[in-house]
Amino acid sequence: MLSIGDLSRRTGVKVPTIRYYEQMGLIEAAERSEGNQRRYERDDLERLAFIRHARDLGLDIPAIRELIALSQHPSEPCADADRIAADHLAAVREKIQRLKKLEQELERIVSHCDGGHSIEECYVIRALSDHRLCEGEH
Amino acid sequence: MLSIGDLSRRTGVKVPTIRYYEQMGLIEAAERSEGNQRRYERDDLERLAFIRHARDLGLDIPAIRELIALSQHPSEPCADADRIAADHLAAVREKIQRLKKLEQELERIVSHCDGGHSIEECYVIRALSDHRLCEGEH
């Protein structure tokens, strides 16, 4: 039997976050001690580690909820689980592409400015004021 | 004299967002018509375009506030403006690095699964359940 603090230490998920996940329905409401404190078992530890891992990979709560539901039907085909992961991968790739464009634009703006002159002539400010100074679209 | 809708159309910033920026102090409270509607001029158009552009580049509101304040002292040195942009560039680069790690891990997980078997054997679910199946740290 683990207290919420034990569970927290073992999974790296903060105590209030565990309670939040319970509220969101990602983990079942734990049994309680006589004094109304949450008590957990090995199963909960595994479930929470699963959630933690999925969150670290950037999956959002609805996606995790769905994966948990799927994992409770071991004999069903796994196409849905695969799709969730693949969709997320696509989203991550898109985000990277968008950020790379930003990186380029910022790089260009920053490289025109060495911080050694006045605001009036500052390329950073000028570039922000005038979109025409940009190369790509964003 | 432009209405808030005119301003919105010309800058691509939605009407409620313009009001929000006013509330946040990014643009000055506009003059009002007799019937209490906001009326804007060319200056406001430029200011809002500046904000829009900075937001598109991913700068947050405190940073934009600071840039606006700086831009109002044209003869000061521009080191601060340069620093804001450079810091943001660094943050963007970090985010890209983090996402690339995620991309790799997800790629690996997804590539092990073709959606054609059962949840029980599904690599997506197994990988999430067991962090030891991962290659990098995340």
Add this chain to the structure above:
DNA sequence: GATAAATGCTCTAGTTACTAGAGCTTCAAG
């Protein structure tokens, strides 16, 4: 000049995934 549609106003609340804090209770160690 009347009327109706479009636009504008303010205010409140919702979004995501937590985090912080208040005020109180329970647990574990000595």
Add this chain to the structure above:
DNA sequence: CTTGAAGCTCTAGTAACTAGAGCATTTATC
């Protein structure tokens, strides 16, 4: 048996908007 750590619930705050209610004004048409 005391005391300090840990736990409990509940509310509110974060970032940058977005949605909607309920009402007022403006503009175009007749």
